[in-house]
Structure formats: structure tokens, C-alpha cells
Amino acid sequence: MHPSTHAYEHGTDQLLRPLLLSLADDDFMLGYRDSEWTGIAPMLEEDIAMSSVSQDEIGHARALYEISVEMGRRATSDEEYGGSPKTIAREVDALAYGREKTEYHSSWLAEHHRGDWAFTIARRYLYETADEVRLEALSGSACTPLANVLTKVRREERYHTMHLRTWLDRLAASPAARPRLLAALHSLWPDALGFWEELEGEDSLVASGAMPLSSEAMRERWLTRITAELEEHGISGPDAGLTPRTGGRRGERSPGFEEFWAEVTQVYRLHPGATW
Amino acid sequence: MVATKTITPEEEVWDALREVDDPEIPGLSVVDLGIIRSVRSGEDGIEVEYMPTFTGCPAIEAIREVIEERLRPLSERVSVRVTWEEAWTSDRISEKGRERLRMGGFAPPPREGLIELRRATKCPYCGSHDTQMENAFGPTLCRSIHYCNGCHQPFEGFKPL
Incomplete structure (x- = not known):
């Protein structure tokens, strides 16, 4: 893939990396976590839906990793930009599976185990609404390849948000499900706020236009939106003084990550360089 | 005198692409599905830009390879590239494509x-x-x-x- 004209030249891949990887790693982790519902979701329709949504997330991660790989190639090679699709696919795999745990930029919100169905829906609701705000802003990024991919991804994500909002409505209205939903939201608020942790080099990312909005500005937009939405269900947003749980964007991994990671990377570690 | 290379007419490339079906929906060509963004044929060979339907489609690489395979007899140098510069939308499916569906x-x-x-x-x-x-x-x-x-x-x- 050739990104079209863009403002980013030599060296800028390092600047863009935390931005591209935070987006990609989030989708990658969550895609894996929720794909664990395949075969055991509460009903057949949800089995298919959750598998499909997870496949989307993994695909979005792949497209974003590709941009990161290509940016890196641009910066390190004087040859005409490019590489064979197979070479790029191998580099994407290395990025997805081959980094040290501290080199990931995912939010803890995306890393958690799927939990029960109410937890899955609560987490996905917080994630999808946050992602919606993030994609909205970043599809205007000065990094053209990123803006292009996100414009496409946004259209696909509408199915996710519609699906999630339907489930939120249902669980919030069910006497049996509502307490579980509320408990899950309560436990997740610090991670949802931590999702918006400032990225490495964010000042430069904002100044260069790669991020049209800062993480803080996006968080405010997201909070306003979901607070109003949750209010319709009689659910209150996070307490004003709540401390965000941060660290994910800077290499700290959530509890339980070790075990999860061992499973995700098992095949890659057994057969380095394998293609499938 | 510069040696003239044979240049495949672009219409011939499009005709060949009309013979390449989507792997999931037999009878529906990649042209009617609307995933071919551009075709260029010149002295440097054939260049095709392909826009996938969904970002997460697992068939992206498989479709790219099938297209490349079909065009190889037409030129010494064939390049099929995935592009996101323009987003595919379902409105790109042709009338014939809708009928095939x-x-x-x-x-x-x-x-x-x-x-x-x-x-x-x-x-x-x-x-x-x-x-x-x-x-x-x-x-x-x-x-x-x-x-x-x-x-x-x-x-x-x-x-x-």
C-alpha cells in the first residue's frame, strides 16, 4: 500500500508510533478478549455477532499495524517506499505478537478478561463510545494514511455501536441484569477514564496535527456524551473525584495480562516466522 | 530508436478482471462488486488499485493474489495494491452485481x-x-x-x- 502524500517524512514514524500503536493495540487486545465468546455466548445470534465484531477489531488492528510498519519503512529506507505484501504481513505479525510486554500501548480497559455477559457489554459500551469519539477526531488527522483507514473503520464501527446500544437498553431495563451491569460499570470507570491517558509525545502529536484533539479534549467530549446517554437509563456517570487508572499507554500491563499474553502469542513463539 | 514494449490496452485488463469472482459469492466479479478503484497499463506494466469491502475481511490477501494471478499473462510486470485512499461503500456494487447477489x-x-x-x-x-x-x-x-x-x-x- 502506498500512502498518498502526507506531511510525515524521515523520523516521524517514531513520533507517530505511540498514536498508531495505542489504537491498534486496543483493537487487538479487545478483539482477542471478546473472541473468547465464540461458541459460548448466551445465544446463537450473539455468538455470531460477537465473533464478527471481534474479527472486525482484529482486522482494524492489522490495518493500523500496517501503517506503523510502512511509516517505519519510509523512515529507514531510501529505496522507493514499499515492500511485498508477504514481507509486510510478517512485520505486522512481529509487531502484533513479537514485542516485549512493556512495549504495548493498550489501555487496561481493552485488556481485561471478558467476565460475564454484563461485564462484556459494560466494557464494550465504554470502549465503543470512547472509540467513536477517538475515530471521529482522528479521521481528520494530518497523517493521511491514518485518516484514510479510520474513515473506513468508522463506517464499519456503526454496526458495533448500534449493537452495543441495543444491549445496553436491554440490560438496563432487565431487573436481573441491571445490578450486574451497574456493578460492572462501577468497576470499570477508572479504566474508562484511564483510556484517555496522555500518549507519549502527545504535545508534538497535537502540534503536528496528527491528533486534531488532545486526549483530554476527547475525554471531555466522550464524558459529556455518555453521561447524557446513561442518564436516560437512570445510570450516573463516574464520580467527579474518581482517579483514572493509567499506565497502559506507557507500558504498564493490567493484572491477568501475563496469562492472557502467553496464550495469545503461543503459536507465534512456537514457530517464529510462521505464516497462516 | 527505443524498443517498443507491448502495452496491454486497459480495456483488456478490465475484461480480465470481469472474470475474477469474489471467493465468497461465485458469479459476482470483483468489477461488479466495485472493489477495483483504478487500472493503469503502460510501458511499466499493469497497476491495479483494489479497495477491500471491510477492513477486517480475512480474504483481502487471497483476493489480491487471485487478481494478480489472472493478470500475469497480460504483462511482465503486474502490481495489485490494496488501497484505503478511498473507502469502498456498498453503493459501488453495479446493477449487474446486485442482480448476481x-x-x-x-x-x-x-x-x-x-x-x-x-x-x-x-x-x-x-x-x-x-x-x-x-x-x-x-x-x-x-x-x-x-x-x-x-x-x-x-x-x-x-x-x-
Whole structure:
């Protein structure tokens, strides 16, 4: 893939990396976590839906990793930009599976185990609404390849948000499900706020236009939106003084990550360089 | 005197592409699906830009390879590239492509920019609008599952995107 004209030249891949990887790693982790519902979701329709949504997330991660790989190639090679699709696919795999745990930029919100169905829906609701705000802003990024991919991804994500909002409505209205939903939201608020942790080099990312909005500005937009939405269900947003749980964007991994990671990377570690 | 290379006419490339079917929907060519963004043929060979339907489609590389394979006899240098510079939308499916979908038992996507899940989809078997969506998600990312109350036939729809 050739990104079209863009403002980013030599060296800028390092600047863009935390931005591209935070987006990609989030989708990658969550895609894996929720794909664990395949075969055991509460009903057949949800089995298919959750598998499909997870496949989307993994695909979005792949497209974003590709941009990161290509940016890196641009910066390190004087040859005409490019590489064979197979070479790029191998580099994407290395990025997805081959980094040290501290080199990931995912939010803890995306890393958690799927939990029960109410937890899955609560987490996905917080994630999808946050992602919606993030994609909205970043599809205007000065990094053209990123803006292009996100414009496409946004259209696909509408199915996710519609699906999630339907489930939120249902669980919030069910006497049996509502307490579980509320408990899950309560436990997740610090991670949802931590999702918006400032990225490495964010000042430069904002100044260069790669991020049209800062993480803080996006968080405010997201909070306003979901607070109003949750209010319709009689659910209150996070307490004003709540401390965000941060660290994910800077290499700290959530509890339980070790075990999860061992499973995700098992095949890659057994057969380095394998293609499938 | 510069040696002249044979240049394949672009129309010939398009004709060849019309013979390449989507792997999931036999009879529906990549041209009618609207995923070919551009074709360029010149002294440097053939260059094709291909825009995938869904970002997460697992068939992206497989489709790229099938296209490349089909064009190889036409030129010494064939390059098929995936592009995101322009987003594929379901409005790019041609009239013939929509007919092929119907013949394959798939409801073509509604022609409108906005995704609307509650709209009744016309049954590709009996034409009834008395149908219901069973699932917005289906066996592949680009398909949804429906049921026709008219002829009691389950069917799939191609998602609007």
C-alpha cells in the first residue's frame, strides 16, 4: 500500500508510533478478549455477532499495524517506499505478537478478561463510545494514511455501536441484569477514564496535527456524551473525584495480562516466522 | 530508436478482471462488486488499485493474489495494491452485481449512505417485504441474516456500508 502524500517524512514514524500503536493495540487486545465468546455466548445470534465484531477489531488492528510498519519503512529506507505484501504481513505479525510486554500501548480497559455477559457489554459500551469519539477526531488527522483507514473503520464501527446500544437498553431495563451491569460499570470507570491517558509525545502529536484533539479534549467530549446517554437509563456517570487508572499507554500491563499474553502469542513463539 | 514494449490496452485488463469472482459469492466479479478503484497499463506494466469491502475481511490477501494471478499473462510486470485512499461503500456494487447477489440468494444492500438496520429487506426469493432481520452479523463481515415471513425462507443480506 502506498500512502498518498502526507506531511510525515524521515523520523516521524517514531513520533507517530505511540498514536498508531495505542489504537491498534486496543483493537487487538479487545478483539482477542471478546473472541473468547465464540461458541459460548448466551445465544446463537450473539455468538455470531460477537465473533464478527471481534474479527472486525482484529482486522482494524492489522490495518493500523500496517501503517506503523510502512511509516517505519519510509523512515529507514531510501529505496522507493514499499515492500511485498508477504514481507509486510510478517512485520505486522512481529509487531502484533513479537514485542516485549512493556512495549504495548493498550489501555487496561481493552485488556481485561471478558467476565460475564454484563461485564462484556459494560466494557464494550465504554470502549465503543470512547472509540467513536477517538475515530471521529482522528479521521481528520494530518497523517493521511491514518485518516484514510479510520474513515473506513468508522463506517464499519456503526454496526458495533448500534449493537452495543441495543444491549445496553436491554440490560438496563432487565431487573436481573441491571445490578450486574451497574456493578460492572462501577468497576470499570477508572479504566474508562484511564483510556484517555496522555500518549507519549502527545504535545508534538497535537502540534503536528496528527491528533486534531488532545486526549483530554476527547475525554471531555466522550464524558459529556455518555453521561447524557446513561442518564436516560437512570445510570450516573463516574464520580467527579474518581482517579483514572493509567499506565497502559506507557507500558504498564493490567493484572491477568501475563496469562492472557502467553496464550495469545503461543503459536507465534512456537514457530517464529510462521505464516497462516 | 527505443524498443517498443507491448502495452496491454486497459480495456483488456478490465475484461480480465470481469472474470475474477469474489471467493465468497461465485458469479459476482470483483468489477461488479466495485472493489477495483483504478487500472493503469503502460510501458511499466499493469497497476491495479483494489479497495477491500471491510477492513477486517480475512480474504483481502487471497483476493489480491487471485487478481494478480489472472493478470500475469497480460504483462511482465503486474502490481495489485490494496488501497484505503478511498473507502469502498456498498453503493459501488453495479446493477449487474446486485442482480448476481439476488441470484445467489443474497439481498442486495439498500442504496443509501446511512446504515439503517430496521428497514425491511426485500426477500431475494419471493420479493416480499414482510421480512425480519435475525442478525445484523452473519457468516462473513459483509453479510447479515434475515427471515422471510412470505415464503418462510431464511436468507442473507449484503450489509450496507
